[in-house]
Amino acid sequence: MTPESIIALATPLAVIVAAVLQQMSANKAKADRVEIKDTAAVAVERNERKLETIAKTAESVHILVNSSMSAQLKISAVALRRVADLTRHPDDAAAAELAEKLLAEHEAKQKLVDSKAGQPAA
Numbered sequence: 001m002t003p004e005s006i007i008a009l010a011t012p013l014a015v016i017v018a019a020v021l022q023q024m025s026a027n028k029a030k031a032d033r034v035e036i037k038d039t040a041a042v043a044v045e046r047n048e049r050k051l052e053t054i055a056k057t058a059e060s061v062h063i064l065v066n067s068s069m070s071a072q073l074k075i076s077a078v079a080l081r082r083v084a085d086l087t088r089h090p091d092d093a094a095a096a097e098l099a100e101k102l103l104a105e106h107e108a109k110q111k112l113v114d115s116k117a118g119q120p121a122a
Helices: 003-087 090-117
Strands: none
Touching: 003 090
């Protein structure tokens, strides 16, 4: 074989090898993109589940706090009203009225929240 014939054979082979290598590289890049896309989808799904859990926990805590606040306001209103009825002092009467007002406001707000809780989210 002459050098010219070797070059004549090597040139098409080099083109074929380059094309195969380029195709292999493109396939690997495509596989990497698919893997990244799958990984991102899994991460998004995991984060959505975490956010749902956090939202449920926050709602439960809010309900518990509102319930405790309602109980405390009720106790205060009843106790202060009894003291005011016993003492007939204007300051005690004012304190009882304030406690009753705060309880009524809290109950009205809670009723509004409860009525909206049954509605679908906008």
